[in-house]
Structure formats: C-alpha cells, structure tokens
C-alpha cells in the first residue's frame with residue numbers, strides 16, 4: 078500500500094501544499110517547527126480520521142480558518158487507486174472516497190493502514206495500563222476486524238455488568254439469575270478477546286527480538302501479555318462468583334480484559350522499570366517494525382510506515398542499522414532535523430524533501446518509482 082500524493086489545505090501550518098511521495102523511503106528534513114510532524118500527522122489523519130497526538134479535530138485547522146482539508150491518492154497491492162478526502166469544519170468531519178461521502182467511519186478507516194512511530198508512543202509504555210490496552214486494541218483491530226466487533230460487544234456488556242453491581246450494592250436481593258446470564262456472556266467475550274491478544278503478542282514475538290537486535294545489537298527483547306483471565310470457562314466463572322463480594326464493594330468488574338496489561342521484557346527484566354530511555358525507544362521502534370511485518374504476513378499488503386523524529390537519541394550506527402532494516406516494499410516516511418552521517422547507500426534509496434515554514438524548498442528524488450508512479 079502506498080500514498081502517492083498528498084494535498085493539504087489550511088492544515089496546521091500549511092496553506093496550500095502538495096507533495097508526491099516515492100514508493101520506498103521518503104525523508105522529510107527541516108528545522109524545528111517547520112511542519113515535519115504536521116505533514117506526517119496529516120497522512121495518519123487521512124488514514125485514521127484523527128490525530129495520534131492528543132489534540133481534538135479543531136486543532137488541526139489552521140489558526141483563523143474555517144476548515145481544513147486533506148486529500149490523498151492511495152494505491153494498494155492490487156493496484157486499486159482510491160482518492161481519499163477528509164474535511165474538518167465547525168460541522169464536524171466529512172470523509173470521501175473517490176468523491177463519495179462515506180457515512181460509516183469504520184468502513185473508511187479500513188481502507189488505508191498506517192503504522193506510526195512517535196515520541197508519544199514511548200509514553201504509552203510508561204503510563205497506565207489503560208493507555209497500553211487502547212494502543213494494542215487499535216493495532217489488533219487493524220489486522221482482525223472481528224476483534225473490534227468483540228471488543229465493542231464486551232464494552233457494552235462491561236458497562237451493563239458494572240451498572241448491575243451498583244444496583245446490587247444497594248439492593249442485596251437483586252436478580253441473581255440476571256447476573257448469571259451476564260456472567261456467562263462476560264466469560265465468553267473475555268476469553269475471546271484474551272485469545273486475540275495472546276495470539277497477537279505471540280505473532281509479534283516472532284519478529285520482535287530480531288528487529289531489536291538489528292537496531293541495538295542486543296538480544297532478548299520480548300513483549301509480554303499479562304492477564305487475570307482463565308482460559309477454562311468454568312474456572313473463570315467460578316473466579317467471578319467468588320470475587321463478587323469484592324466487586325460489590327468496588328462497584329465494578331475486577332476480572333477481565335479491562336485489567337490486562339502489556340509490557341516489554343529485556344533479559345527477563347521489565348523494560349519500563351529498568352530500561353534506559355534509548356532502550357525503550359528502540360524497543361518501541363522494534364515493535365513498530367514487527368507490526369509492519371505481521372501486517373504484511375496477515376494481509377499480503379504493507380502498511381505505510383511513518384517514523385517521526387527517529388534519529389534523535391539513536392547514535393549514528395543505530396541510525397544506519399535501522400534504515401537498512403526497512404524493507405524496500407514498505408513505503409516509509411521519516412522526519413528528521415539532520416541527515417548527519419547517513420550512508421550514501423541509504424541516501425541513494427531515498428527521496429529527500431526539505432520543508433521550511435510549510436513549504437517544500439528542495440526535492441532530491443532517488444527512488445525508482447517507475448512501476449507504480451510511471452503509469
């Protein structure tokens with residue numbers, strides 16, 4: 078999958094902007110605050126309909142303007158071309174494919190797949206388990222549509238169950254048969270979700286340690302899934318029943334996917350607790366590259382890889398290691414303030430665009446774009 082062209086109108090610090098991207102490595106270079114992250118963000122927004130940064134949709138509109146528009150041309154591995162468009166205004170957002178408005182956002186979101194690495198991702202592994210669950214929910218949904226279905230059913234059920242616990246807390250003689258029905262459904266959905274998460278982590282681990290080794294030279298990185306769900310339905314249900322008194326005190330469900338967590342282990346130690354910042358950064362990068370591989374395995378197509386500011390904190394050797402692990406078949410967009418000591422080999426493979434105050438001031442095209450762009 079690749080994005081051939083992107084156009085921005087009143088988007089962040091851009092007025093009217095257009096860029097043609099190459100099918101392999103694209104490097105966006107520029108000083109601080111020139112719009113590198115904004116450009117990367119716009120590709121993400123076109124795919125996902127919202128930013129990866131904590132900002133609401135209105136924040137994407139250029140200051141003192143009424144709307145923002147992103148349009149892009151996307152090709153997938155079947156050479157199917159789609160023109161995508163997203164418009165933000167006071168009235169909310171509108172998405173269009175080939176000129177036709179799409180009402181259901183979930184239909185739209187499945188068209189383009191992107192994987193983004195940004196400094197924000199590193200925070201996820203330092204924050205509460207909730208942000209990690211959110212993160213992995215999105216990642217797992219990208220390759221399994223059913224997962225999203227189970228997850229939304231689960232969320233509705235969890236709410237119902239929590240409401241009922243509150244009722245029970247006040248009225249001790251509540252309908253226990255109803256709780257039993259909720260519990261049965263709860264057990265089924267929890268195990269389903271847990272199995273998806275387990276499988277995803279196993280799949281990622283097929284690649285993760287190799288990727289980490291490429292970048293850092295270190296062995297032994299694994300992703301861990303922590304859960305209190307029991308795979309055996311009856312054991313799980315018993316656990317729910319025996320925990321009821323505690324749940325009544327807290328007025329919420331204490332066992333299930335809502336309590337899961339994910340973490341990195343390096344040399345058998347929790348990386349969030351014992352790892353250096355650089356190791357954490359490399360671990361998240363390795364995770365992203367593994368996600369690309371996994372996505373490719375599962376769907377036969379590659380997502381678009383967006384890497385924001387990856388060079389800071391990576392020493393020169395690791396920069397080049399990282400760049401040489403990027404596969405030729407994955408369209409990649411990288412932002413950086415400097416190309417210091419990037420080897421000639423890698424430069425030769427890349428298109429380099431220099432950005433200044435929301436404009437392209439120079440382009441150096443080296444990609445061989447013949448096949449796809451030449452049509």
Ligand SMILES: Nc1ncnc2c1ncn2[C@@H]1O[C@H](COP(=O)(O)OP(=O)(O)OP(=O)(O)O)[C@@H](O)[C@H]1O
Pocket residue numbers: 088089090091107108109110111112113114115116136137138139140386414
């Ligand atoms: N809604 C907006 N309207 C106008 N300008 C905006 C808007 N949002 C952000 N900006 C401007 O965009 C600029 C930042 O752009 P961006 O974050 O893309 O920079 P960058 O090139 O990635 O910089 P760095 O190298 O520091 O990461 C800032 O000058 C900021 O004021």
Ligand SMILES: [Mg+2]
Pocket residue numbers: 113114115386412
């Ligand atoms: Mg930036």
